[in-house]
Amino acid sequence: xxxxxxxxxxxLLLALVLGLLxxxxxxxxxxxxxxxxxxxxxxxxxxxxxxxxxxxxxxxGLQREAPLRHLLLQVHDxxxxxxxxxRVAPEPAWIQTLLxxxxxxxxxxxxxxxxxxxxRPDGLHWVVSLDTSRESERRExxxxxxxxxxxxxxxxxxxxxxxxxxxxxxxAPLHRLVAAIGDIERENPQAALHLPAMPVRELDSIxxxxxxxxxxxxxxxxxxxxxxxxxxxxxxxxxxxLARELHDELGQRLTALRLDAAWLERKLAxxxxxxxxxxxxxxxxxxxxxxxELQNDVRGLLHQLNPLGPALATQGQVExxxxxxxxxxxxxxxxxxxxxxxxxxxxxxxxxxxxxxxxQLGDDLDGLEPWPQVLALALYRMSQEALTNAARxxxxxxxxxxxxxxxxGGSLCWRAEDNxxxxxxxxxxxxxxxxxGNGLAGLKERVWALGGQWQDGPLAALPxxxxxxxxxxxxxxxxxxxxxxxxxxxQA
Numbered sequence: 001x002x003x004x005x006x007x008x009x010x011x012l013l014l015a016l017v018l019g020l021l022x023x024x025x026x027x028x029x030x031x032x033x034x035x036x037x038x039x040x041x042x043x044x045x046x047x048x049x050x051x052x053x054x055x056x057x058x059x060x061g062l063q064r065e066a067p068l069r070h071l072l073l074q075v076h077d078x079x080x081x082x083x084x085x086x087r088v089a090p091e092p093a094w095i096q097t098l099l100x101x102x103x104x105x106x107x108x109x110x111x112x113x114x115x116x117x118x119x120r121p122d123g124l125h126w127v128v129s130l131d132t133s134r135e136s137e138r139r140e141x142x143x144x145x146x147x148x149x150x151x152x153x154x155x156x157x158x159x160x161x162x163x164x165x166x167x168x169x170x171x172a173p174l175h176r177l178v179a180a181i182g183d184i185e186r187e188n189p190q191a192a193l194h195l196p197a198m199p200v201r202e203l204d205s206i207x208x209x210x211x212x213x214x215x216x217x218x219x220x221x222x223x224x225x226x227x228x229x230x231x232x233x234x235x236x237x238x239x240x241x242l243a244r245e246l247h248d249e250l251g252q253r254l255t256a257l258r259l260d261a262a263w264l265e266r267k268l269a270x271x272x273x274x275x276x277x278x279x280x281x282x283x284x285x286x287x288x289x290x291x292x293e294l295q296n297d298v299r300g301l302l303h304q305l306n307p308l309g310p311a312l313a314t315q316g317q318v319e320x321x322x323x324x325x326x327x328x329x330x331x332x333x334x335x336x337x338x339x340x341x342x343x344x345x346x347x348x349x350x351x352x353x354x355x356x357x358x359x360q361l362g363d364d365l366d367g368l369e370p371w372p373q374v375l376a377l378a379l380y381r382m383s384q385e386a387l388t389n390a391a392r393x394x395x396x397x398x399x400x401x402x403x404x405x406x407x408x409g410g411s412l413c414w415r416a417e418d419n420x421x422x423x424x425x426x427x428x429x430x431x432x433x434x435x436x437g438n439g440l441a442g443l444k445e446r447v448w449a450l451g452g453q454w455q456d457g458p459l460a461a462l463p464x465x466x467x468x469x470x471x472x473x474x475x476x477x478x479x480x481x482x483x484x485x486x487x488x489x490x491q492a
Contacts, residue, residue: 007162011155018151022144033069040068044128048119052083059084072111072131078124098142170200177203180210189214189221228449229374236377243306247298254295261288307380308373318376320368324359324403326380331357331401334387353397355387358468360404375490378446379403379414385443386416386482394420394480398471405488406465412486417459419471419479443482452486 040062047055059075063086075084115129173196180192192214198204265284307326308318335355362368383401390399396418406413440456447454455462459479464470471479 001166003166004159004163008155008159011151011158015148015151015155018147022147029069036062036068037071040073044118047126048121051121056083068130070133070136072133074129074131076127076129078127083126098146170203173198173200173203173207177206177210180207180214184210184214184217187221189217193218225449225451228445233374240306243301254291254298258288258291258295261291307384308377316373317370318373319370320361323371323376323379324361327359327383327401327403328357330380330383330387331355334391334399353391353399356398356400358400358402358404360402360467362405372490375450375486378450382414382443382446382482382484383416390416390418390420390480394418395474395477396420396479397474400468400471402464402468404465404467406485410488412488412490413465414484415464415468416482417464417471417479419459419474419477421477421480440482443484447484447486450486450490452484455481455483455485457481 043058043062047058050058056075059073063073063084068086072086073084074082074086076082111134112132113129115127117125118128119125176195180195183189183191192210195207195211198207261284265281265288269281308322332355387399387401390396397420399418400416402413402415402417404413405411444454457480459471459473459481462481462483473479
């Protein structure tokens with residue numbers, strides 16, 4: 001506004017200077033017109049002493065050199081023939097248009113005439129007439145008006161241009177503010193923390209508020225991540241504790257029971273003459289078999305509670321080759337276990353389903369640095385949940401689990417995809433089954449807690465990377481993708 005005001009003031013000062021110059025010019029023209037009229041009158045007084053040709057030549061010379069302003073000179077002889085008449089030069093078309101418009105708006109009074117006789121040497125006389133001319137004054141007034149309008153137009157254009165440049169310069173940082181608001185909406189407040197100072201006080205206040213908001217969101221986000229990791233750690237710690245108790249208490253007792261059953265079987269074998277010994281031996285064998293089955297079940301439960309193994313429960317890091325082996329075992333367990341059937345109230349089946357594990361972590365897994373245990377455990381649990389959902393609810397014929405590096409090792413990517421039915425109807429048994437467990441919410445929570453990015457959707461919307469072939473569609477089923485990405489090294 002200050003710049004625009006200064007420019008407008010400069011326009012007014014220029015108009016004042018030009019007006020003063022124009023006033024000086026008008027004064028000179030008025031004085032010149034008075035001098036011309038006086039010269040004409042003095043020359044008319046001497047026309048009676050010279051011949052007609054010389055007199056007319058003198059008048060024509062005066063008209064050329066010093067034409068009258070606002071007066072029209074005419075000379076007639078005694079027979080009324082015109083000897084001299086003032087001719088008005090034609091105006092340009094646009095000025096003529098303005099003159100015509102002004103005549104229609106203000107026609108004015110009729111011209112007035114003053115005439116007198118000028119004696120000639122031959123005894124005759126000429127009639128000299130001076131007629132008032134509104135047209136010359138009209139032309140001068142419109143010329144002055146036009147010049148002022150042009151100056152005013154230039155001033156207005158200059159002010160508008162200055163305002164446009166000022167507003168454009170002042171509002172130029174708005175796109176950065178809008179982008180920062182969009183980043184905050186997308187749960188990425190880091191960009192708002194680096195907003196520069198704004199040239200306008202109001203925009204700078206908004207930027208400062210956005211920086212404070214982003215800082216508070218980042219702090220709250222960090223606290224939520226820490227809390228989520230703590231909750232997951234507590235859950236895994238509780239599983240480890242249960243696994244240790246099952247291993248230490250129940251496992252030892254089952255082993256002792258099997259030893260007792262074996263001893264009893266041997267003792268009974270030493271008394272062959274007793275009638276009930278065969279039956280007792282059979283019962284003892286069944287006891288041993290049940291104990292063995294119970295031990296196998298306990299081992300499976302221990303593996304589910306602590307998939308990384310008891311030796312890795314407290315070390316804090318996991319070798320990548322160990323995780324790769326566990327993922328391969330997980331995929332193999334689904335590949336070789338057709339008994340993993342859908343839930344009773346779901347009509348899909350996994351017969352003839354192909355299970356695939358694609359690892360792109362480097363040619364030498366032994367050369368990789370150990371990964372944080374929380375990341376390895378999250379990858380295993382996510383894979384476990386994704387394969388379970390694909391088998392139980394998707395009705396897929398092909399399931400792929402993939403883990404690879406991207407951006408030359410700058411990102412670790414995890415992906416689970418199938419060619420099944422994808423998203424489930426909220427009213428189906430599959431949706432109810434997902435609600436009973438963690439489902440997608442649990443997967444998102446694990447990814448988010450470690451500072452990663454999550455995506456899920458139809459296979460067509462999230463195509464696979466170049467090194468993974470696209471899964472074929474099964475009928476009208478679009479296929480579904482679960483995908484996570486972490487920046488490396490992990491910044492959780």
